[in-house]
Amino acid sequence: MKIKLWGVRGSIATTGPDTEIYGGNTSCVTIAHDDYVLVLDGGTGIRQLSGSNYPSHQRIDVLLTHLHLDHIQGLGFFSPLFDATKEIHIWGPASSSQSLFSRLSRYLSPPLFPVLLRDLPCKLFLHEIGNSQFEAGPFLIQSNYIIHPGPTVGFRVTYRNAVFTFLPDHEPALGNNGIIKESRWISGYDLAEGADILLHDSQFTPEEYSHKRGWGHSTINDACLFGSLTAVQRILLAHHDPSHTDTFLDEMFNSFKKSAGTIPPASLAKEGTEIDLS
Template sequence: MKIKLWGVRGSITTTGPETAYYGGNTSCVDVWEDGCVLVLDGGSGIQKLVLDNELVTKRIDVLLTHLHMDHIQGLGFFSPLFDPSMEVHIWGPASITRTLHSRLSRYLSPPLFPVLIRDLPCKLTFHEIQNSHFTIGPFTIHTDYVIHPGPTVGFRVSGRRSTFTYIPDHEPALGKNGIIKSSQWLSGFDLAVGADLLLHDAQYTGQEYLKKKGWGHSSMEDAGLFASMAGVKRVLFAHHDPSRTDIQLDDIFTAFQEKNSYTFNYQLAREGMEIILDDL
């Protein structure tokens, strides 16, 4: 399984020289195995994915964790949607009130966007997901709702030999005393347990989180605790706060490392990073 990060910034794009190392594009990751590709989230990073990758398949599956703007804003610039030879499947969390197609149309329609979904020339199919299990090519995918404002899921993507868990927006500590230290009471636990690689929300420092409870994101400390409880092998801290420069991110992470040690490898997610999950 090969994974590439095309966008790891949270909330809004932050293009500029001061964010060039970790990157300013919002959430997008691709996962390849046996010539099959999954695209996780459609943030602004999805545009670079198309430019850099020559697709070897005529089918592409885009899995959306949720429909906040930083996870869908790249869709309007995703070239397979405008290619009549392409079969595009968009998977996203179900809502109790409106269909996925209807909710995405709020963005992909005037006045926010000039092209209507119904006018896209590709063969487009929508799939509503909940606490679901399904397969796409060589991948088995498990999705669960996780704690974040609005319908939001995380993904557990299992290939033939390895498992990648993707939960870029997640606030498992929401509550009076933070994370309940019991796996039964941990949002997202079933998605992450024993994963070879976890990409997880770590937008804030512990101090910042105290002022931003309920905004749907995690501190680095809570991301580390979540990963520890889930017994993952490696972690990428992601959804970097848009106010951070590369230098600030490095300083914050260095200070975090001095105070926290784990049995697993952990690092900051960086745009352009490629990871191959080896046979285990």
């Protein structure tokens, strides 16, 4: 089970010398086993799955946590969608009012995009999910709705004994007193419990969060508290704010570490990172 981070920036792609260490592409992670590739989120990072990175497997599963633009913007530039030999399965959170097709078509249609979703050459299958379990290739996947504006799910991807949990946009601390420290009352708990790696939202500093409660994101502090409560082995802190430069991220993380108590090993997610969980 090989994990690669293709985009860990939040909100909007942010290029330039100030973000070259942690990267500027928005949410996209792949999990590969043999030649099978599972794609988590379709942010701008997904565009890099071309050329020598072009998935060789005939079937590709793309799992979308939600349909905010930073998680789907790269779909229009995901080469396999334009390859008639490919069978693409897109899994996304169900809404109570509109189909996944209808909601994805808002972006993949003029005037925002020249090609209609229904005209894509690949064999396209859409799957609406919520609190669901399903298989994709060799992977067992659990999805649950989590706290973030609009229908949003997180994913727990299991292969044999290895578990990767993907919660790039998540605000488990939403409320008067932050995260309720009882497992039954923690959003996303079942997805993360005991995972080998948890990739979690850590967009804001505590000061920023005080002005942005309800926006659906977390601080490093809450991400690590969540990782600690769920007893994960390792935390990757992601969804970096577009205004946070590499220098600022390092300072923010170092400042947090000085005051942090006992937490699982944590690091800032960096675009291009590869992890072998075999």
